[in-house]
Amino acid sequence: MSQSPVKIWRKQKINRNLLGKSGTILSWTEINVAPPQYSSKTPYTVILVELEDASNIYGQFVDFEKSDRAIGKKVRTILRRNGDVGPEDVLEYTIKFVPLS
Amino acid sequence: MFGIVDYGFYIPKYRIKIEEIANQWEKCADKVELSLKIVEKAVAGIDEDVLTMAYEAASPIIEVDTTLRQKIGAVFVGSETFQYAVKPTATSLAEWLDLSNDYLAYDTQFACKAATGALISALGMVKSGDIDSALVCATDKANARPKDILEYSAGSGANAWVLGSKNVIAEIVSWHSYSSDTPDFWRRAKAEYPSHAGRFTGAPAYFHHLGEAVKRLLKKTNSKPTDYSHVVFHMPNGSFPLKAAKQLGFSKEQMEVGYVVPTVGNSYSASALMGLVAVFEVARPGDHILFASYGSGAGSDAMQLKITKDIDAKRKQFKKSIAQKEYIDYGTYAKFMNLK
Amino acid sequence: MNSIIGYYSTKFGELWDKSLDDLFLEASTGILSDLQIEIQQIDAIFVGNMLGGVVEKQLLLSAHLSELLEVNIPIYRTEAACASGGMAFHSANEYLKSNANKTVLVLGAEKMTDITASEITQALATAASHKEQSVGLTFPGVYALMAQVYLDRYGYTEEHLAAISVKNHAHGVLNENAHFRRYVTIDNVLESPYVAYPLKVLDSSPISDGATSLIMTNDPQMVKKRKSVTVLSSETATDTISIAQRKRLDEIESTKVAGNNAFKTAKIQRKDIDVMEVHDCFSIAEILAVEDLGFWKKGQGGSQAQEMVTYRKSGNNMIVNTSGGLKAAGHPVGSTGIKQIGEVYLQLTRQAKERQVPATHGLAHNLGGSGGIAVVSILGI
Numbered sequence: 001m002s003q004s005p006v007k008i009w010r011k012q013k014i015n016r017n018l019l020g021k022s023g024t025i026l027s028w029t030e031i032n033v034a035p036p037q038y039s040s041k042t043p044y045t046v047i048l049v050e051l052e053d054a055s056n057i058y059g060q061f062v063d064f065e066k067s068d069r070a071i072g073k074k075v076r077t078i079l080r081r082n083g084d085v086g087p088e089d090v091l092e093y094t095i096k097f098v099p100l101s
Numbered sequence: 102m103f104g105i106v107d108y109g110f111y112i113p114k115y116r117i118k119i120e121e122i123a124n125q126w127e128k129c130a131d132k133v134e135l136s137l138k139i140v141e142k143a144v145a146g147i148d149e150d151v152l153t154m155a156y157e158a159a160s161p162i163i164e165v166d167t168t169l170r171q172k173i174g175a176v177f178v179g180s181e182t183f184q185y186a187v188k189p190t191a192t193s194l195a196e197w198l199d200l201s202n203d204y205l206a207y208d209t210q211f212a213c214k215a216a217t218g219a220l221i222s223a224l225g226m227v228k229s230g231d232i233d234s235a236l237v238c239a240t241d242k243a244n245a246r247p248k249d250i251l252e253y254s255a256g257s258g259a260n261a262w263v264l265g266s267k268n269v270i271a272e273i274v275s276w277h278s279y280s281s282d283t284p285d286f287w288r289r290a291k292a293e294y295p296s297h298a299g300r301f302t303g304a305p306a307y308f309h310h311l312g313e314a315v316k317r318l319l320k321k322t323n324s325k326p327t328d329y330s331h332v333v334f335h336m337p338n339g340s341f342p343l344k345a346a347k348q349l350g351f352s353k354e355q356m357e358v359g360y361v362v363p364t365v366g367n368s369y370s371a372s373a374l375m376g377l378v379a380v381f382e383v384a385r386p387g388d389h390i391l392f393a394s395y396g397s398g399a400g401s402d403a404m405q406l407k408i409t410k411d412i413d414a415k416r417k418q419f420k421k422s423i424a425q426k427e428y429i430d431y432g433t434y435a436k437f438m439n440l441k
Numbered sequence: 442m443n444s445i446i447g448y449y450s451t452k453f454g455e456l457w458d459k460s461l462d463d464l465f466l467e468a469s470t471g472i473l474s475d476l477q478i479e480i481q482q483i484d485a486i487f488v489g490n491m492l493g494g495v496v497e498k499q500l501l502l503s504a505h506l507s508e509l510l511e512v513n514i515p516i517y518r519t520e521a522a523c524a525s526g527g528m529a530f531h532s533a534n535e536y537l538k539s540n541a542n543k544t545v546l547v548l549g550a551e552k553m554t555d556i557t558a559s560e561i562t563q564a565l566a567t568a569a570s571h572k573e574q575s576v577g578l579t580f581p582g583v584y585a586l587m588a589q590v591y592l593d594r595y596g597y598t599e600e601h602l603a604a605i606s607v608k609n610h611a612h613g614v615l616n617e618n619a620h621f622r623r624y625v626t627i628d629n630v631l632e633s634p635y636v637a638y639p640l641k642v643l644d645s646s647p648i649s650d651g652a653t654s655l656i657m658t659n660d661p662q663m664v665k666k667r668k669s670v671t672v673l674s675s676e677t678a679t680d681t682i683s684i685a686q687r688k689r690l691d692e693i694e695s696t697k698v699a700g701n702n703a704f705k706t707a708k709i710q711r712k713d714i715d716v717m718e719v720h721d722c723f724s725i726a727e728i729l730a731v732e733d734l735g736f737w738k739k740g741q742g743g744s745q746a747q748e749m750v751t752y753r754k755s756g757n758n759m760i761v762n763t764s765g766g767l768k769a770a771g772h773p774v775g776s777t778g779i780k781q782i783g784e785v786y787l788q789l790t791r792q793a794k795e796r797q798v799p800a801t802h803g804l805a806h807n808l809g810g811s812g813g814i815a816v817v818s819i820l821g822i
Contacts, residue, residue, distance in 0.1 A: 011575075027690060028586070028589060029589060029637045029640075030637065031579055032638075033562055033579065034559065035566055035579065046578045048586055056685040071589065083577060
């Protein structure tokens with residue numbers, strides 16, 4: 001159900017550089033039917049964000065009011081757990097977004 | 102001079118009222134609140150854990166002084182709710198903070214005093230000159246058996262402390278640790294929830310160890326209760342620290358600022374230190390602070406701190422920040438705490 | 442000149458008692474029997490299937506089919522997510538361009554209902570980029586992101602999307618192999634649960650089992666006395682797998698490129714097209730497709746959809762998805778691209794029975810993933 005530890009380890013070095021960034025929501029959706037890793041988390045929101053350096057990244061959007069979740073709203077990156085893994089698997093952490101207050 | 106050069110904290114925005122929990126178990130909410138002196142506690146969200154909270158507490162410190170990345174020679178994390186029994190959270194924290202690889206790391210457990218013990222060890226390493234600076238984090242997403250009395254107090258929170266010798270904002274003047282083998286509260290390696298021995302957690306455990314640590318520190322430093330502007334004791338609930346203060350001769354006024362448990366709950370290893378965060382918001386240069394943590398199993402780390410003139414540049418807003426909150430119901434609380 | 446001389450389709454739906462092997466066998470033996478062709482007359486097989494490896498744990502489908510059909514001929518498997526079938530057809534067409542006097546079997550099959558909804562969601566998400574998968578963005582989620590931008594930019598609502606499903610269901614009622622043969626109303630669509638906002642269950646093509654096949658040839662002897670159509674062009678184009686990297690979120694560039702090339706190669710104009718099978722994996726996808734193929738101006742699609750201008754009973758002369766589209770006919774992934782060609786073939790050879798519309802030129806548009814690959818083919822009679 002989870003990623004290989006090696007893939008997690010490699011991704012961490014890339015993800016780390018996305019911390020402390022902010023951007024604008026290009027689009028958003030709320031997922032109700034999810035793959036097994038995220039099934040216990042539905043409904044959850046995923047957004048596509050244009051960061052300040054003009055690159056586009058995806059991330060789950062958390063800790064928001066409904067009014068924060070719209071095209072054009074500003075957001076920033078944070079570190080959170082990514083989905084569920086088995087009881088004996090290495091944990092996954094990832095970049096998610098919260099509203100830029 | 103050696104001591105704290107900077108610090109950070111993170112308390113999740115979610116709160117559950119003691120009343121909400123009591124109603125769930127058909128207990129009289131008023132009576133529970135009265136005896137525990139807690140109104141509500143902070144709860145970490147569904148995708149937050151001890152690492153993400155420690156990161157939130159520590160990252161602003163690094164952002165303000167990026168040279169710390171090379172200077173930090175030790176990273177210690179204290180918690181009771183590590184996700185791993187084997188695999189340090191300290192190295193994950195260091196990695197996400199993008200520290201150099203030249204540091205000593207370990208995770209520690211000693212119930213609610215897991216981090217303060219590490220703080221004292223880190224102080225020694227800085228004092229000896231072996232390392233320039235140390236990062237010590239306390240972080241817990243404390244859980245409790247549903248319906249157990251601990252469910253009302255077990256909360257979430259984290260704080261981070263950098264120890265060093267330059268621009269110290271709070272000198273750690275002296276410390277004393279008092280320890281013994283006392284099984285008042287514990288969690289077996291593969292158990293999900295902690296267990297406790299009821300009223301045994303009082304006099305022979307909390308009050309004895311904290312009391313002795315404080316008394317022996319006062320003696321060691323040749324000081325008396327009235328010498329201290331602020332006093333912070335570990336807060337397993339709202340009544341124990343006030344009772345200990347009375348027993349040891351400290352006033353309600355001295356306890357007041359650091360007494361944070363009624364509105365944020367007991368964040369276990371981060372609990373007493375959270376009281377220190379509250380004190381740092383208002384403490385003035387020259388103030389002496391008396392601090393004592395308590396860890397079941399059992400032990401207490403008492404410290405005498407002296408605030409310096411450098412505090413003004415580094416103090417953080419605490420009271421206003423914890424006023425930002427969102428209430429959740431018991432069902433949501435259960436969902437948040439069920440992170441696997 | 443390449444011709445299609447026959448088409449066969451199994452029923453599409455939840456075919457509990459049919460395995461992937463059963464489906465492959467039915468589509469291949471079925472078409473050979475219908476056309477009275479022996480397997481020995483087939484020079485090569487082109488097979489489209491997406492999930493053989495992921496769900497069935499079966500790769501090397503060429504050898505698998507060699508065993509099923511008892512042949513030693515060349516077998517080429519293409520995987521292009523939902524365009525696996527279209528790419529199988531396209532590859533067959535390319536093969537026939539460079540190998541004279543050959544007859545080939547094009548085969549597509551997919552078995553999707555042996556696993557849970559959550560597991561199939563995960564399997565289908567392998568057509569999305571890793572960056573999309575690693576944030577829990579499902580396939581419907583990716584199209585939902587595009588739908589949000591489209592609705593916001595052009596001022597449309599979920600009702601405009603719903604019109605596509607209503608039309609395709611009405612068409613599917615007339616298709617004896619369709620997964621769904623019932624009418625749905627705009628309200629039915631709007632009341633169906635959200636899969637990934639704003640796309641609902643009735644905006645989304647279903648999870649179906651099924652298999653389809655075609656016989657193609659460039660051998661004049663094989664075409665004699667058979668109902669045949671000519672492949673005027675088949676073009677393919679690609680684009681980024683992540684929509685995050687695209688130039689625009691409200692259009693699918695691979696469709697535009699493949700479409701333009703298909704018309705250029707076929708030397709016909711858009712007004713010559715009478716019937717189209719386009720890739721409506723989600724209602725928004727059909728709107729984008731008809732725009733990106735150059736039939737509607739960008740942003741016009743929503744109102745065109747609402748007015749049902751491509752419905753068989755509209756009185757207009759360009760009808761879209763007479764088969765019921767992916768939505769009503771069903772979407773056994775590897776079979777769809779071949780079904781699309783097959784439906785156009787039936788229309789052009791006047792074999793579409795109650796679904797028949799007047800048609801001398803038809804177009805099939807098959808998309809892989811969120812538009813990472815497009816295959817556009819134009820047939821004429």
